[in-house]
Each structure stands twice: as C-alpha cells, then as structure tokens.
Amino acid sequence: MDYLATKYLKTKKIPSTACSGCGLGQVHKKVLLAIDELGLATGDIVWGTGIGCSGRQTFNTWQGDNFAGTHGRVYAIATGLRLALPPEKKIVLTVGDGDAFGIGLLHLLHSVRRNVDMTVVVADNFGYQSTGGQYGYTTPSGSVTDSSPYGMQDPNWVQDGRDILDILRAAGAGFLARHTSVEGQNAVESIKKAIQFKGFSLVHIAYPCITNFAGKALGSRKPVVAYRWLKERTNPAPDQAIDGITFRTGIYHQATAGRPEFSEQMRNFTAAVRKEGQHETNGNIG
C-alpha cells in the first residue's frame, strides 16, 4: 500500500491476512486516500471496526487509536465514545455488510436517528465470507452460497425495489453514498465528503470476495472473473443488458440543512440545565 501505508498504517499489520485477490485492500486504500487528501493526521481520527472480513482486516492497522467491537455493536460503542471525545476528533468505522445491515442494523439506525458524528464505511462483500460463505443482506438474489445451495430465497436489502440507503435516509442520515471498489477518485471524493460531514455519514462500497462469493455464486475463483463481474455492474449504460444486481454509484443523499449533532446537542443541553440553576425544567431546554 505504498506511501499511505508508511504514513498511516502499523507495519505489524502489513501485509494483511486477507485472501489473495480480495478487494478489501481497494476499499481500505480509498479511505486512506480520502484521509490523506483532507490533510488529516493519525491523531485526528479514532478508528473502529467490527468483526468479519472487513473488521478483522482493518482493525489496528491505523497508527492512531483503534477499537473493534463485536459484530453489529460498534455503532453503540462509537455513540458513547462520541460523548467523551473532543468534537473535532473524527470517528471512522469500517464494517461489513452483515455488521451494518444485519445484526447491527438496529444500532446503526439509532445512530442515524441521533445523528451521531461518525463515518461508517460499509465494506460489502455480498455475504458472510469469513465464516465460509453464507448469504447475507446484500447477496444478489438467487445466488448460490454455502447456506443457499439452491440459490438464495431470502429477500435482500438492495434489490427488487428495496434500498437500505432509502431506509437510512428516512431515518435522518445526512450523507449517504454508494460505490464499488473498482471505482477510482469519485469514490475517494465521496469518502472525503463523508468524513467532513458533521453528523452521521455512511459510504457503502461493494468489493469482490474471491474465495467464497466468486467461487460459489460466480462459479470461479479467478479474480479477473469477480472484478469483471463487478465492473460491468457498476453504473452500466442503459443499452447494456445486465442480468441481476447492478450498482448505481455516487452520492446518494447529502442534506442541505444540518440536523443537530448528537454530542453537540448533549453538551448544549447539559450546559443549559446547569445554567438554569440545577433544577428540573419543563423540557424546553436545548
């Protein structure tokens, strides 16, 4: 990972233990590029991760401060941490699709509702790959996986009129973007905007799993097959006939008027209560 690795990553965690050909490195590099282009230093960011492929591979790679939560709970940890950290300190979380859109969806939604200042990068490899390749919440409809040997029957969050980003937007998310790992600078620009956004922001990035998803659902463990598959589904032209899932990428939503940020609101509220003279109020404070 060239100069970015030297500048931002712990050498003990290089090389990554990711499978050969894994697209997670592309996602990780985009986040580091965004941080670098924003001129941020290691002390500016506390980095959190979940478990699974994206959590395990990105945990404690950051030279600054790190934490990893159990599957799906990292948003709640980040909510508490936000209260304790100075407002200018940024929280970046790299999590998987199962973490964000499955087991952690409740906590994610409530972080959105509260507008907790954090940037969630969902590194989406289309299912549970570190446990051997079971289907998840973004697995393309009908895919053959280790837990859907006849093709996935369970509706996902990203097809047939459903979009998880719609739900997050409805819950109040101020910045939402979607990309694939085969994209370049436009994905970096979205991550930069997400990190700069004061409030909850999320960037959903699809990347190929070679070992499990490609091996089962695409029928080949050749990286070229998986990357071609992802590339031709990334913003296909209208005249391209692509079956199944496709990815419309870019900024999905950027709020024009900012909602109050959680920790700022809490600090203001506490200050107002103290100013009132330490007695209960009628709730009109803040």
Next chain:
Amino acid sequence: MKRIFETGNAAITEAAIFAGCKVFAGYPITPATEIAENMSRRLPQVDGYYVQAEDELSAMHICIGASLGGLKAMTSTSGPGYILFADPYGWALGSEIPVVVVNAQRVGPVSGITGAPGQGEFYLSRYPTHGGNFESIVLAPNSVQEAFALTVEAFYLAERFRMPVTVLADQIVTDGWETLLIPETPAEIEAMGLRVQPRRINYGPEFYPATDEIDVPPVVLGHNTGAACSDWTPTAEGFDTEEIEWQHKHAHRLIYKVRNHKELITRYEEIDTADNPEVILVAYGSPSRVLKSAVKAAREQGLKVGGIRLVSIWPFPDEAFGRSAKYLSVELNYDGQLVREVQRAAPKDSDIHFLGRCGELPKVAELVAAARDLINGQPLASIKWQREAW
C-alpha cells in the same frame, strides 16, 4: 452530611455521581427504571450525559464507549436486561474497560414478576458473559445506605481492576425507602470508608502486562497513543492474535488479577459466630436483614445460632465458611444458588440446608423455627422446594 429519606435507586444514583460517573445509558425495566430516571435528572446538573438506549446491548456498549473515551459510566437493569449485557460485558472484561453495572434482581425466570424481589442471578453474575477464562467482581448491598457505599466502591474497584463490576441488588433494596446519609466533607467521606479512584490514561504501548498486576491504567482513546483494544485475544500491545500462548497470558491475567487481590474486594459480616454456633444462617441482600433479626431472636430463645452476611459475592469468600456447622442458606429463589457455593466452601463434615422464598422475604419466626429444627435434628421439608435438605 446530607440526610435524606430516599430509595435504594436514589442512593445508587447519588453514589454514581459521587464517584464521578459522567455517563449513564440504560433501557427502562422494572424495578431498575428509577435509577435511569434519577440519572436523567441528575447527570445534566453535573456535566454528565444520560442516554436512553435502544436496548440493553446498546446501553452497556454506549457506557463502554464513553469509558473508552475517558468518562466513568454506569448502566442499570433487572434480570431480563442483565442477560442482554452478556455481549458488552465480555467486551469490557476482555478489553479491561471499567464500567459499573447495577442489577436490581426481581422474580424470575424470564420476565417473572416485575415488581417483587428475587435472587436469581447469583450464578449469572459470576458468569455474565461467554467464553469463561475470567473472574468477576460482584457486590451485594442490603440497605439503601449500603447501596450508596457499594456503588461508590464498585466504581473504585472497576478503576483499579479495570473491568466491569456488578452491584447485585434486589427489588427491596432498590425500591425500599430508608434514611440515606450522603457525606459532604473529606472527614465524613473518610469516616464512611468511601474510596474514589480518578480515571487514569494508559499511554501504552503495552495494552496489558501479562501478569496479575492491578492499577494498570485503562485504555483511553483520543490521545493518539496508538492504543488498541478489541474483543479478540490481544497481544501485550493490543494486536489481535489467534495464538494460544497469548490467549493463555490474557486469561491468566483476567483470572489472577482478581484472585490474587481478593483481599481488596472481599467483605462479609459475621453475626454471633464467636462461640461456634450450631446453626449458621447465610444470606446476602435483603434476606440478610431478616437473618440478623432471626439470629437475635434465636439467641433470645437460647438457640446457638449465628449468621454470615455476604457483602461481596464474587470472588466467593470461601474463607467465611471455615467452621463446621449446620448451615442454612436463605435465598430469594426456589432452586437454591448460594447454597451450592456454601456447600462447596464449608468443611466436609458440615450439614448444608436451603430455605428459599421468592417475591417476598422469609419471616423471622420461620428462620428461627428452621434453626430450631436443625438443632433438634428434625427434617426441614414442609414444602419440598421451599425447604430442602441439601
């Protein structure tokens, strides 16, 4: 000294604030809800934050996050919520992050009876998370005043041992109204034996020493020390590893930092035990108050009865049970939980019995009668699951 008439819930709230708690995150549940309500009123007055979480998993994780950022934090719940702490408890335990957990025990199993006292989480409080390879610290108050003192102590122990500490109360203690004295001067604080440990910061690079050492500052994020902590087995620097050798060091530390400093934790009260009584009543929490009256009443009737009241529960104070005697464990459950530990700890020639009630306290006369029966060699069982030779 401030003297007020208040509940155990209020005592726990004031104690947390006294100890420097700045964040409370909780989820409403009877009978612990009042702690949350009290915290929502009190914390903003002292520059603290109250967060009503979406569930117990979130509540304790928010507390962990706040503690990771350097703020002391507490959560509270009752039985059905306590089991949901299993996930975050493990995280705080493994990452060695201080946090205080209050459980106002009610009648179980599951939702049971919401507004009546129980003691069903004795063992759950010993193993409140998965995976084993750890010791837990649990304190059990039996009055409003003691709820105050032990909550302050829980914060103190959490900081020194850098781990979650549970205050295992019950509904009578948390909902009961009694006089509460809150110290205001250093002399009063000292007289009450209250200890407060400020938060320190681990500047690393060592995440933990692979020894039983305590007073190791916890990881606090945001100081750009390159600190790391996670739910995975850590190396000394906090890197995640799959190596058994590191897991062994980590487990050794989690177990022996508690076991080898047990004297800082263990508290119990012996009542009339100097003359080696024939029967020793054993209890913790609110039943222990009936026990005290029962010992007094039995002595007045010429029965050689004593009592042991446990204040700290885990690590279990085996040393309190060195005497051979007929022990009667008095508990707010029907299955007998404390009695099993008494049986394990007491000398082999002891005779171990159990008297269980749930949802209400046993009566003094009932305990005296049971003690008399034991002294006379009479069987206890009137209703099999209530009184049973163990």
